[in-house]
Amino acid sequence: MQTTISAVSTQTIIISTILLLLFTASIIYFLFVYQQKRFLHNKELAEIREAFNQxxxxxxxxxxxxxxxxxxxxxxxxxxxxxxxxxxxxxxxxxxxxxxxxxxxxxxxxxxxxxxxxxxxxxxxxNTDHIMKIGFIGALENELKRINKTQKYHLVFSKSGNEYRLRPEHEIILYRLCQEVLNNIVKYANASSLIVLLDYTPELFTLSISDNGTGFDVASVEAGIPGKESTGLLNIRKRAKLIDAGIKVESEPGKGTKIIIQIAQTK
Incomplete structure (x- = not known):
């Protein structure tokens, strides 16, 4: 009789343990599923927000x-x-x-x-139509000619690689981006030298614009320190993001500025 009760107690403990483990596993599973759904939901919200911003x-x-x-x-x-x-x-x-x-x-x-x-x-x-007609290179060359007429800069403009056209809408935005960069140089850089380089490869288009002007502390501008904000730099980054262009800003106070823009070419 006692043996039977002991056996029943053992079975009860085992069953209870199994049920507890199953219950715990169920909670863990539902928590995992909830976290997954929450992660996917947040990801979808971020994608929607990014698409809306774009x-x-x-x-x-x-x-x-x-x-x-x-x-x-x-x-x-x-x-x-x-x-x-x-x-x-x-x-x-x-x-x-x-x-x-x-x-x-x-x-x-x-x-x-x-x-x-x-x-x-x-x-x-x-004029957008005119820019699309003559292409990014033609529009950029005209802009540089206008700057060169001021006779304030030693201007260097060179191209390497086999030149090709970018997507029309990309060329417009890239040209406006260059206008923003050049406008900042003319207004604020106090430079005497301006170098614009274009490099074409089948995989990558690279544009760099350098000056020997006053330069600035990139970290301070990027961090948004009061008095150091740059609307021009913010606009440049926004335009670059719109055409999936990588952008790198190199500058130090008193050592000029170099901006590198790269656009990957899809086949």
Whole structure:
């Protein structure tokens, strides 16, 4: 009798242990499944958020391009026309002014002609259709020519490898990115030398823009330290991200800045 009770107790303990283990295993399993679902849910939310940010950025850039197109057309249609009229009027006035004033009128006429050329170049640099037609290289060369006319920089521009076209929308964004970089150099770098290098390989497109200007502390800018923020650098990174371009910024105070942009080529 006692042996029977002992056996029953043993079986009860075993069954209870098994049930407890099964219960524990079930809890662990459900926790694991919950964590997995939570992880997947957070991942989906992050992907949705990233897609939304990309769409928002794309929309902003499209609005910017439309605005720039409108400005370009206004410059070409209205301002260029006005400058042309000024030039014509100055040419007519030139025959009637006294000899001592002709030099000043001629100089003003020459300035008006230069203004016309600058307006045409500026209009072309803002016009998306024109950029897509001449391509990224053509647009970049025109931008560098405009900078070179200031005679403030020793400019070096070179290409290596077999040149090829990027996707049209990528070329537009890449060109705007270069404009942002060059604009920062002209405004803030206080540089005397500017080097732009392009390297084409079947796998990778690489663009580097270097200057010998004042430079800056990259870590401070990246960390967003008050007084060190750079809207220009933030815009550059946003544009690069939109076309899946890798970007590296090398700079030190007093040692200039080098920005490297790379775009992997898919076959």
């Amino acid at each position: 769409t928002l950025l794309q929309s902003k850039l499209e609005i910017q391009e439309q605005t720039l197109d409108h400005i370009a057309k206004e410059l070409h249609a209205n301002f260029s026309h006005l400058v042309s009229l000024i030039n014509i009027n100055l040419a007519e006035i030139l025959t009637f002014v006294p000899a001592e004033a002709r030099e000043n009128v001629s100089e003003t006429k020459s300035l008006a002609k230069q203004l016309m050329a600058e307006l045409k170049a500026l209009s072309a640099s803002l």
